[in-house]
Amino acid sequence: MKVLIIEDERGMALEMEDFLLKAGYLCDLAFTARQARQQMEQGPYDFILLDLGLPDMDGLMVLEEAKKICREASYIILTARGKLEDRIKGLDLGADDYLPKPFSLLELQSRMQAISRRKSGLKDNLVLLGDFTINLSNRTALYGNTDVGLSKKEFDLLSYLLLNKNRPLTRMQLSEHIWGGLSDDDYDSNYIDVHIKNIRKKMTAYAPADWLQTIRGIGYKINL
Amino acid sequence: MKLLTKITLTSTLSKLATVVLFIALLPFLINRVAFQSTNNLLKLQARKVMSNIKNNGIDYYLQGDSTYGSYTLLKDEYISLEKAKHIYTADTIQTAPRIIEGDTVQYRILNQAFEYNNHLYELEIGRSITSISQYNGPLQKIAFYVLGMLIMLTLLIELSLTRILLKPLQTIIQTKLINPVFPFKDAPAPIHTTTDDFQHLDATLISLMTRIKEDFDRERAFTSNASHELMTPISILQTKMENLLLLNNLDEAALGKIAEMMKTLNRLKKIVHSLLLISRIENAQYAKQDCMQPQQMMAEITEELLHRMEQRNIQLSVALQPSVTIINVNHDLLFQLFYNLINNAIRYNKNNGTIHISDALHTNGSYTVFIKDTGIGIEAADIATLFNRFQKKHTTEEGYGLGLSIVKSIADYHAVSLHIDSVPGTGTTISATFLPIFITHAHLSG
Numbered sequence: 001m002k003v004l005i006i007e008d009e010r011g012m013a014l015e016m017e018d019f020l021l022k023a024g025y026l027c028d029l030a031f032t033a034r035q036a037r038q039q040m041e042q043g044p045y046d047f048i049l050l051d052l053g054l055p056d057m058d059g060l061m062v063l064e065e066a067k068k069i070c071r072e073a074s075y076i077i078l079t080a081r082g083k084l085e086d087r088i089k090g091l092d093l094g095a096d097d098y099l100p101k102p103f104s105l106l107e108l109q110s111r112m113q114a115i116s117r118r119k120s121g122l123k124d125n126l127v128l129l130g131d132f133t134i135n136l137s138n139r140t141a142l143y144g145n146t147d148v149g150l151s152k153k154e155f156d157l158l159s160y161l162l163l164n165k166n167r168p169l170t171r172m173q174l175s176e177h178i179w180g181g182l183s184d185d186d187y188d189s190n191y192i193d194v195h196i197k198n199i200r201k202k203m204t205a206y207a208p209a210d211w212l213q214t215i216r217g218i219g220y221k222i223n224l
Numbered sequence: 225m226k227l228l229t230k231i232t233l234t235s236t237l238s239k240l241a242t243v244v245l246f247i248a249l250l251p252f253l254i255n256r257v258a259f260q261s262t263n264n265l266l267k268l269q270a271r272k273v274m275s276n277i278k279n280n281g282i283d284y285y286l287q288g289d290s291t292y293g294s295y296t297l298l299k300d301e302y303i304s305l306e307k308a309k310h311i312y313t314a315d316t317i318q319t320a321p322r323i324i325e326g327d328t329v330q331y332r333i334l335n336q337a338f339e340y341n342n343h344l345y346e347l348e349i350g351r352s353i354t355s356i357s358q359y360n361g362p363l364q365k366i367a368f369y370v371l372g373m374l375i376m377l378t379l380l381i382e383l384s385l386t387r388i389l390l391k392p393l394q395t396i397i398q399t400k401l402i403n404p405v406f407p408f409k410d411a412p413a414p415i416h417t418t419t420d421d422f423q424h425l426d427a428t429l430i431s432l433m434t435r436i437k438e439d440f441d442r443e444r445a446f447t448s449n450a451s452h453e454l455m456t457p458i459s460i461l462q463t464k465m466e467n468l469l470l471l472n473n474l475d476e477a478a479l480g481k482i483a484e485m486m487k488t489l490n491r492l493k494k495i496v497h498s499l500l501l502i503s504r505i506e507n508a509q510y511a512k513q514d515c516m517q518p519q520q521m522m523a524e525i526t527e528e529l530l531h532r533m534e535q536r537n538i539q540l541s542v543a544l545q546p547s548v549t550i551i552n553v554n555h556d557l558l559f560q561l562f563y564n565l566i567n568n569a570i571r572y573n574k575n576n577g578t579i580h581i582s583d584a585l586h587t588n589g590s591y592t593v594f595i596k597d598t599g600i601g602i603e604a605a606d607i608a609t610l611f612n613r614f615q616k617k618h619t620t621e622e623g624y625g626l627g628l629s630i631v632k633s634i635a636d637y638h639a640v641s642l643h644i645d646s647v648p649g650t651g652t653t654i655s656a657t658f659l660p661i662f663i664t665h666a667h668l669s670g
Contacts, residue, residue, distance in 0.1 A: 009456055015463035022470065053452060080455035102459035102493055105466045153531070167470055170483045172490045179528070194531040217480040 001116075002026045002043070004070075006036040006062070007051040007078065016049065019105040033057035040069045047112055050095075052079040052086060060086070063093050074115045078103065104173055106164050107180070113163060129162055129224070131207035143206035153178055154199050157192070161212070161222045170219040196220060227393065231386050236379060243371045250367055251360040259332060262351050263317050266334035269349045273303070274338065282340050299324050300352040308337070308346045322350060330354055392417035392426070400429045440507070447503045454496050461489055498626040502613075505557065505633040512638070514555035515664075518593055519544040521555075522581055525563050532570050539578045547666035548583065548591060550658055553638055561634040562593070564627045565654055569597035572652070589660030594653055601648035610644065638662070 003025045007013040010031060017027040025047075030036035033056045040048075048066060052059025063075060077090040080101035087098050097111045117125055117136065125136040133142045139155050141148040150158065160177050161169060171192045178192075196212070203209040213221045276284055285292040285305050295302035302324060317334050331350035338345055395415045412433055415426050465486050469479065504510065522542055526533075533540055550558070569579045577598040584592045602610065611632035613625065635642050639659050646652040 009460060011460040012456070012463060015460065015467055018467050019463065019470070053456075080452045080459065101455045102462045105463050153528075168479065170469070170486055172483075172487055173466075176490070191532055191535065194535050198531075215479070216476070218483040 001046045002028070003047040003049060004028050004030060004036065004039055004045045004073075005049045006030045006033075006054070007049070008032065008054050009051070012051075016105065016108070020109070023109055033062045036062060037065070037069070040066055045070055045073045047115075048073045048075050049108070050075060050077055052077060052081055052090070060089055060093060063090065063095060067094050074112075074119065076108070076111060076115075078108075104176060106160070106167075106169065106173055107177060110160060110163050110177070127162060129158075129222070130209065130211050132203065134159060134162060141203070143203075146206070148202050148206065150199065150202060154195055154202070157195050158199055161220060165222045165224045168215045168218055168221045172219075174219060192219070228383075228386060228390055231390075232379070232383055235382055236375075239375045239378070243368075243375060246371070247364055247367055250364050254360055254363060258353065259319075262332045262353065263334075266317060266332065266349050266351060269303070270334055270336050270347060273305070273347060273349070274336075277340065282345070295324060299327060299329060302331075302350050304348045306346055308344045310344065319353065389419070392419060392422040396422065396426050396429065400426070400433065443503070444507050444509075447500060447507065450500070458489065458493050458496065462486070462493070465489065495626065498630055501560075502626070502629055502633045505630075505637050508637070510554045510557055510637070512552050512554050514553055515549050515551040516553060516555050516558055517546070517549050518583060519546050519548075521559060521562060522566075525559065525566055526581075528563065529566055529570060532567070533579070536570065536573065537576045538570060538573050539576075540581070541578065542581045544581065544583045544593075545585065548585060549664045549666075550591070550662050551664055552662060557634045557637065561631050561640075561656070562595075564631050565595050565656070568627065569595050569599065569652070569654075573597050573599040577651075585663070585665060589663060590657055591660075591663045592655050592657040594655045596651065596653040598651040601650055601652055602644065602646040603648050604646070607644050607646065611642075 001024070003020055005013050005016050005020075005027055007016065007029070008031050013029050013031065017029060020027050028039050028045075030039050033054050036050075036054075048070060050059060050063055050066070054062060059077070059079065063077070066073075066075070075095040075097075077086075077095045077098045078101060079086060079090075079098075087100075090098055096115050099108060099111065127134045127136060129141075131143060132148065134140075135142065136159060139152075139159075141150050141155065141158065156178055157174060160174065174192045196214075200209055200212060203212075211223050213223055215221055273285075286307075291304065291306040293302065293304040302322070315336050317332065320331060320333055321328050322331050322333070323329075329352050332353050333348060333350045336347045338347065392415050399415070400412055412430050414430060415422070417423055417426070465482055468474075469482050469486075474482075519542075522544060526540055526542065532538075566579070566581070573579065579598075580594075580596040582594045582596070584594070586592065611628050613629045632642070634640075635656065639662075641657045643655045643657070644652065645655070
């Protein structure tokens, strides 16, 4: 998978590159709209991550232009401008997703995978997890043919952990994924523990779930 | 009360007072005028009598007798002349009753004493005043009618003139004070008037409005810029920390520190997010075109928060009317509003407590949602400052004191009035009331 990161903040661009390289993507960087155009003309990309706040051109115009050059790519808009109109315009112009800054790199990867899944058009997206099968398309966790019966939130949590398997996820990262859009008053989310407890309870009723590890003082991790 | 009404009322009342005073004083005035002219008449008569006596001698009247008296047919005038031993009445004019042929009549009487051929005489000339006072009634009546008509006439003229004079003020109030909905779209146009005061008022208002608009635009730009300028470094920090967390060779202590840093950064992020949210709401950057059903929304919210209630064994009961729909609102903002309120009801509840969500459709068409908890309650003195930013009473609790400020901004944006009813130690009921124009009810709309 080839990714073009168009982002004028070098610090940001380099971190994204670092993360995506580890996740197995090939990355190119562009810090201006001009550089981005050159990169796009040179080769096809699977993903184009576009920051709207570029110094030399309005991000939405870059998107319009990019859609003509790289027709096949999936576009994710990244912006700190936070204007609602931007989001709507961006999606109207054919962006596949929109992530307001600051976002979690894990969230970015999860959105990219969701887009890939959607575009691949696979009917059932099955992932093995210990003795369980996780169906990412109809959002169920199965033991054999039996639905374990996870709630919506519990499934969200489990699939997010699974997506980021073998990485420690903090409670904050998990709660941001689940309650991201809401400006509630809590910055300490021990509520995640309740969900994890429920997931463990429901799944161990069928088979051991020791792949789900608690990392003391940090959060949780799925080891596979 | 409107200025025009006040001016009209004042003018009417003052005119009425003047007229009433004038009519009340009228008899007195008429009497004064009448006495004045009667006095002159009597003096004239006396002079005539004196000149007759001088020219023709006293016997012209007395003809040998010691007294002389004469009165007119209707007894409205009389004259008497008599020899007197001594003067018992000085030269006076007075009002007194006299009995003439059995009739007691009020007279204006002139008494004059004089000496003739070494004898003292007294002359008395009287003129009846009953004829004068009988005019008082009709005169008062006429005055009342005439003045009443004059008042009506002047009032009509004044009213239309004042209306014309005050028209610029009316225009100022209409165009500058009532109609403009903040934020103002364009600079307001000056009104046409020759009245200096209004010109001054209008110019001042225009300059104020222009300044508010400028400040507002500047704040809007600041919000957008601040959002970008603050969010970008936060994003860089966050991504750096996330990458750090993924390094394989970290020990537990380092991981713990990174997790703590991320937690703190998240706190900063949420504060900036909340402040931007409040600022955007106050700048009216959210469309109000959605409709929402309270029952459905509460179900979604309580599902989100179910685990928090489970954790503290809090019982929830919801009794909402399914037929109510709230229209022309922003769905996401109201979701946030009720989410924060219910979240607070959980957070400040006691373990094993209850939360009851109910509603009421009032006869005037307004609609209230009640969220009642059995929590720690709020001291009456703290309720007023509850919605202030960064106001935290329970410092041991998690949170940064913006949740209720967000609630307040959203409520104000939707003209929702919030009411807090709390008994410390027993619980709190927060009610959110929507105006009738936002409510449709299935039974009414068919």
